[in-house]
Amino acid sequence: MKARVHVMLKDGVLDPQGEAVRHALGHLGFSGVEGVRQGKVIELDLAATDKAAAEVEVAQMCDKLLANTVIEKYTVEIV
Amino acid sequence: MKAAVITFPGSNCDRDLAVGFEKAGAQVVKVWHKETELPAGIDLIAVPGGFSYGDYLRCGAIASRSPVGQAIADFAGRGGYVLGICNGFQILTEMGLLPGALMRNATLKYICKPVALSVASADSAYTESYGVGTQVTFPIAHHDGNYQIDPNGLAALQGEDRVAFRYVENPNGSVDDIAGVLSENRRVLGMMPHPERAIEPAQGGADGAALFRALSGIMASA
Numbered sequence: 001m002k003a004r005v006h007v008m009l010k011d012g013v014l015d016p017q018g019e020a021v022r023h024a025l026g027h028l029g030f031s032g033v034e035g036v037r038q039g040k041v042i043e044l045d046l047a048a049t050d051k052a053a054a055e056v057e058v059a060q061m062c063d064k065l066l067a068n069t070v071i072e073k074y075t076v077e078i079v
Numbered sequence: 080m081k082a083a084v085i086t087f088p089g090s091n092c093d094r095d096l097a098v099g100f101e102k103a104g105a106q107v108v109k110v111w112h113k114e115t116e117l118p119a120g121i122d123l124i125a126v127p128g129g130f131s132y133g134d135y136l137r138c139g140a141i142a143s144r145s146p147v148g149q150a151i152a153d154f155a156g157r158g159g160y161v162l163g164i165c166n167g168f169q170i171l172t173e174m175g176l177l178p179g180a181l182m183r184n185a186t187l188k189y190i191c192k193p194v195a196l197s198v199a200s201a202d203s204a205y206t207e208s209y210g211v212g213t214q215v216t217f218p219i220a221h222h223d224g225n226y227q228i229d230p231n232g233l234a235a236l237q238g239e240d241r242v243a244f245r246y247v248e249n250p251n252g253s254v255d256d257i258a259g260v261l262s263e264n265r266r267v268l269g270m271m272p273h274p275e276r277a278i279e280p281a282q283g284g285a286d287g288a289a290l291f292r293a294l295s296g297i298m299a300s301a
Binding site (some may be wrong): 013016017020053064065066068071072 | 090124136137140144172175178180182183184185187191228252264
């Protein structure tokens with residue numbers, strides 16, 4: 001079973017990298033981009049077979065290591 | 080006084096930090112990150128700058144969960160002194176020993192230069208010898224030194240006089256110009272600037288020496 005974790009900065013936390021990407025897109029002529037937020041995707045290969053239990057365990061992984069919940073939020077997707 | 084200086088894979092200020100303490104008359108024990116117990120009789124743990132674990136995942140994230148991390152947390156929990164500089168500061172916030180987080184510099188650039196700091200609180204073993212409002216110059220060398228904290232956390236830091244140093248000219252976008260913060264019991268200090276790189280005139284300035292002398296003096300007499 002695979003899990004896909006999306007880690008994003010929380011709303012309201014300034015993302016200077018996203019802002020730089022937005023400006024660069026503007027320079028390339030993409031005028032309609034009103035905001036860019038940059039995050040990361042982490043894929044996990046799991047030995048687990050129980051989807052619900054895996055979701056709980058991956059959430060624990062996020063809280064303990066994969067995300068810094070002071071500034072970041074995450075979502076877990078079992079695929 | 081006996082200080083433990085931690086070395087992670089990728090630490091690069093551990094030797095400078097050890098010299099800072101030794102020149103101030105302290106005894107230094109180097110501790111490798113795989114240790115789960117700290118040497119007996121230490122008065123302070125110093126977590127150095129560098130790029131622990133290549134800054135993988137987030138700066139300080141892996142180091143904060145390393146074997147020695149729990150020993151550092153336990154030591155701090157017993158009221159021990161812990162000083163984290165640069166990557167060490169990032170590690171201490173990742174461990175939850177200090178509030179807030181260090182994000183990418185607002186300019187997105189790695190900045191390496193001496194900066195002027197103002198001592199914002201003299202109510203700590205680290206800063207009392209300077210006195211409030213004293214201006215000191217320490218080098219900074221970081222890509223992720225942009226200190227951020229939620230409004231309630233910031234109000235708590237300000238209200239409890241826990242901002243130890245502020246930048247005179249904010250180089251990295253840190254909220255409230257914060258360069259260093261203290262824990263609630265004032266014994267854990269995290270700061271981005273490097274006092275250990277300013278301990279003798281040959282380095283371009285010696286303002287940092289007083290910090291190590293003060294610590295050494297306080298703990299020698301304790």
